[in-house]
Amino acid sequence: MTEEQALAQATQNIENAKPMLKQLGNNEVVEYSEEDYAQAIIDNKNYILDEYNNGYIKARQQAYLPIAEQLDMQYWDSVNGTTTWADHVAQVKSDNPKP
Amino acid sequence: MGLVKIHETVVTSGVSSVDIGGSNWDSSYETYLGVIQNLSGATDNTYTALRILDNTNSMVISSLYNQTHLAMTEITNSSFGGYITANSFIYLTNNRLGLGTHEVAYALFYLYRFNDSSSYSYFTQYQVNIENGGKTQGLTGGGVLKQNAQHRGFRIYQSSGNIDDGTFTLYGITS
Numbered sequence: 001m002t003e004e005q006a007l008a009q010a011t012q013n014i015e016n017a018k019p020m021l022k023q024l025g026n027n028e029v030v031e032y033s034e035e036d037y038a039q040a041i042i043d044n045k046n047y048i049l050d051e052y053n054n055g056y057i058k059a060r061q062q063a064y065l066p067i068a069e070q071l072d073m074q075y076w077d078s079v080n081g082t083t084t085w086a087d088h089v090a091q092v093k094s095d096n097p098k099p
Numbered sequence: 100m101g102l103v104k105i106h107e108t109v110v111t112s113g114v115s116s117v118d119i120g121g122s123n124w125d126s127s128y129e130t131y132l133g134v135i136q137n138l139s140g141a142t143d144n145t146y147t148a149l150r151i152l153d154n155t156n157s158m159v160i161s162s163l164y165n166q167t168h169l170a171m172t173e174i175t176n177s178s179f180g181g182y183i184t185a186n187s188f189i190y191l192t193n194n195r196l197g198l199g200t201h202e203v204a205y206a207l208f209y210l211y212r213f214n215d216s217s218s219y220s221y222f223t224q225y226q227v228n229i230e231n232g233g234k235t236q237g238l239t240g241g242g243v244l245k246q247n248a249q250h251r252g253f254r255i256y257q258s259s260g261n262i263d264d265g266t267f268t269l270y271g272i273t274s
Contacts, residue, residue: 013259017115017259017260020115020116021113021114021115021116022114022115022116022117022118022254023108023110023114023116023117023118024108024118024121024122024123025105025106025108025118025119025120025121025122025123025124025252025267025269026106026108026122026123027108027109029114032115039150040115040256043148043150043188043256044258046188047146047148047188047258058194062194062232062234
């Protein structure tokens with residue numbers, strides 16, 4: 001995904017979300033200013049790019065079993081000649097592919 | 100050390116963002132504590148993020164943040180991780196919030212040097228939530244806004260959709 005594609009998607013997302021409201025410290029609720037809307041587009045574009053470029057890494061971090069459990073898998077794989085640990089890692093990678 | 104409440108904002112119906120500080124900033128203190136309680140989003144599967152506000156109560160436009168999440172623990176999938184972001188915003192949660200019961204976030208933010216125009220602004224963060232997969236996550240971390248400037252708090256928002264609930268409080272810390 002290019003930055004231009006992300007910007008186009010973000011611009012549409014924010015347009016669809018209008019009117020956007022912000023709640024201030026005194027509990028007052030007001031609509032976004034033009035500057036707020038412009039910044040929201042930039043933030044959403046960066047979020048889209050971050051998700052595209054790094055989302056699979058976060059997803060893999062969530063999916064991997066605890067390290068202690070993986071060490072135990074490796075030990076028993078070495079004893080039994082199985083591939084439980086490698087299968088687990090391969091499954092996580094295939095479930096969360098790099099774009 | 101004592102805490103002086105500067106303001107408290109309670110969200111009871113959907114808003115796109117909440118300002119902690121901003122136009123209600125009190126520049127009398129050297130260090131501040133921001134407290135977020137019971138934050139929930141209106142849209143499933145969304146991150147909570149924040150952005151620092153500058154001394155005109157606008158959001159800081161340029162991409163000048165460095166943020167590090169130092170550790171992450173999860174009850175059902177214990178692990179240690181960490182990441183650094185350099186982006187136009189900062190993640191409050193390491194994973195997405197959902198709409199299930201108790202899928203809410205709590206957080207503390209200590210803000211340092213926010214009134215000093217000749218230094219960077221620093222913050223530390225402490226956060227816990229139940230994410231959309233049902234795991235409990237706790238994060239500690241911190242960040243630096245790499246810009247010599249005054250700042251006036253921060254804005255909280257979801258990566259998509261509204262914030263539906265939450266209590267947002269700003270304290271000044273006295274010596």
